[in-house]
Amino acid sequence: MSTAVTTWRHLLGIDGMSRGDIEGILDLTDTFAEVGRRSIPKVPALRGRTVASLFFEDSTRTRMSFETAAKRLSADIMTFTAGSSSLSKGESLRDTVEVIGSYGADAIVVRHAMAGTAHRLADWTDACVINAGDGCHEHPTQALLDCYTLRERRGDLDGMRIGIVGDIRNSRVARSNILAFSLLGAEVVLVAPPTLLPPSIDGWPVTVSHDLDAVLPGLDACYLLRMQRERINEGLVPSLREYATDYGMDARRGGLLAADAVILHPGPTNPGVELTTEVATDPRSVILDQVSNGVSVRMAVLFMLLGSGMDLAPDQSGADQGVDG
Amino acid sequence: MAERERSRTPPFGGVFVAHARVMTADDMGRAILRMAHEIIERNHGLDGVVVVGLQTGGVPVAERLVEALEDIEGLRPPLGYLDVALYRDDIGIRPVVPEAATDLPADIDNSLIVLVDDVLFTGRTIRAAMDAVCDYGRPRSVQLAVMIDRGHRELPIRPDYVGKNLPTRRDEVVDVHPLGVDLGSVEK
Numbered sequence: 001m002s003t004a005v006t007t008w009r010h011l012l013g014i015d016g017m018s019r020g021d022i023e024g025i026l027d028l029t030d031t032f033a034e035v036g037r038r039s040i041p042k043v044p045a046l047r048g049r050t051v052a053s054l055f056f057e058d059s060t061r062t063r064m065s066f067e068t069a070a071k072r073l074s075a076d077i078m079t080f081t082a083g084s085s086s087l088s089k090g091e092s093l094r095d096t097v098e099v100i101g102s103y104g105a106d107a108i109v110v111r112h113a114m115a116g117t118a119h120r121l122a123d124w125t126d127a128c129v130i131n132a133g134d135g136c137h138e139h140p141t142q143a144l145l146d147c148y149t150l151r152e153r154r155g156d157l158d159g160m161r162i163g164i165v166g167d168i169r170n171s172r173v174a175r176s177n178i179l180a181f182s183l184l185g186a187e188v189v190l191v192a193p194p195t196l197l198p199p200s201i202d203g204w205p206v207t208v209s210h211d212l213d214a215v216l217p218g219l220d221a222c223y224l225l226r227m228q229r230e231r232i233n234e235g236l237v238p239s240l241r242e243y244a245t246d247y248g249m250d251a252r253r254g255g256l257l258a259a260d261a262v263i264l265h266p267g268p269t270n271p272g273v274e275l276t277t278e279v280a281t282d283p284r285s286v287i288l289d290q291v292s293n294g295v296s297v298r299m300a301v302l303f304m305l306l307g308s309g310m311d312l313a314p315d316q317s318g319a320d321q322g323v324d325g
Numbered sequence: 326m327a328e329r330e331r332s333r334t335p336p337f338g339g340v341f342v343a344h345a346r347v348m349t350a351d352d353m354g355r356a357i358l359r360m361a362h363e364i365i366e367r368n369h370g371l372d373g374v375v376v377v378g379l380q381t382g383g384v385p386v387a388e389r390l391v392e393a394l395e396d397i398e399g400l401r402p403p404l405g406y407l408d409v410a411l412y413r414d415d416i417g418i419r420p421v422v423p424e425a426a427t428d429l430p431a432d433i434d435n436s437l438i439v440l441v442d443d444v445l446f447t448g449r450t451i452r453a454a455m456d457a458v459c460d461y462g463r464p465r466s467v468q469l470a471v472m473i474d475r476g477h478r479e480l481p482i483r484p485d486y487v488g489k490n491l492p493t494r495r496d497e498v499v500d501v502h503p504l505g506v507d508l509g510s511v512e513k
Contacts, residue, residue: 028422034427038460038461042460044411044412044456307411307416308420308422309416
């Protein structure tokens with residue numbers, strides 16, 4: 001097990017992490033996956049610690065999996081809901097964060113539509129900040145759980161060829177995953193219509209294709225991104241049906257994928273758009289594994305930031321200080 | 326294991342310098358054999374006995390103990406592994422990182438658990454281990470076997486089987502390894 005892990009205060013993004021950092025978290029996740037398999041899936045590790053979840057955007061699985069993770073570690077949870085808070089009275093983000101801090105939150109899990117929100121918060125609070133999605137920027141715990149799921153299925157990401165299909169332009173999941181997959185030695189292929197690619201991918205460790213059928217046979221894993229309906233109004237794709245025809249995963253395209261390939265989707269899926277129900281229940285699909293691994297990975301992240309005491313030890317390895325500099 | 330302890334506890338890092346070899350490999354082998362006999366005697370055989378090594382220092386001792394029990398009784402008791410990192414009471418005071426996942430036999434209800442560690446010191450690891458074991462089930466009894474009991478207990482815990490009682494100073498360090506047991510100190 002890797003012990004030369006960077007000393008972390010916050011988890012703001014995959015950007016700035018090293019391969020060793022990611023592998024350290026994935027190794028740690030094994031321990032917490034074991035906790036989840038017990039008849040009483042709860043350990044006292046973070047007793048007395050408080051985790052605040054601060055979601056300015058809707059979420060089912062990220063929020064619930066963070067809360068489940070915190071509960072399994074015996075931490076207390078404070079839940080902030082944008083709709084029922086003083087935001088409607090004009091309270092600023094900074095006020096909200098300072099109030100949560102003064103209630104004694106040890107960690108703040110934040111999701112916000114603005115890129116960089118988690119980084120701002122890190123300057124304002126003494127609590128550990130965990131980015132649960134900031135605009136189109138990053139969603140690091142999603143990338144970590146995807147890496148864990150792939151590693152669980154395939155043993156190692158090194159040398160894998162992973163296709164990421166769909167709305168790359170607006171996807172924080174894609175950004176974090178591109179970084180994480182390539183750090184772990186995988187080759188990343190982006191497959192999307194030109195309108196759904198970012199204006200520039202200079203310097204990204206990826207290749208690009210617009211033809212899913214041509215790419216599929218060479219893939220070890222196919223990552224389908226959620227297609228958001230708003231994109232139709234923006235005129236980036238003519239219709240969901242046309243998108244499904246060109247980039248949706250159906251039984252025929254499933255046949256083009258290798259027998260040992262892995263199909264991933266961050267959820268929630270639009271059945272019949274990114275993939276058909278048939279593909280979602282294919283043995284190669286790991287969508288439900290992603291959900292359950294999400295809890296284990298988030299337990300590892302919470303424990304690393306709040307419980308491991310890594311911040312108590314002086315930096316021995318001389319490694320860089322991670323993303324919180 | 327000692328390596329990990331040194332890197333994560335004040336003064337962080339440093340080099341272990343052995344001052345005396347207090348047990349040789351042969352001494353350890355004899356102690357293991359004796360403890361195995363004691364375990365069998367105390368439990369009237371090996372019926373229901375489950376040997377559980379504490380990650381990571383207790384694991385090699387537990388493995389040798391299981392070998393010895395098998396040699397004597399002709400049947401091999403189940404061997405489990407337990408990482409107590411998540412149950413420690415010094416989380417937030419001292420760096421704590423799980424070393425390896427726990428792997429216990431499926432059902433420990435009504436079993437006779439023998440916890441095995443290399444060195445018994447303050448007793449806090451054993452306190453954590455007992456909490457951890459109780460999360461997995463309700464054993465009939467929990468016993469403790471250690472290669473070295475170095476004293477300085479901070480909790481009312483005592484071992485049932487001891488390889489060697491070793492009087493130490495608090496600042497000394499005991500290192501159990503395959504070639505024997507060394508008493509020394511950590512030099513910056």
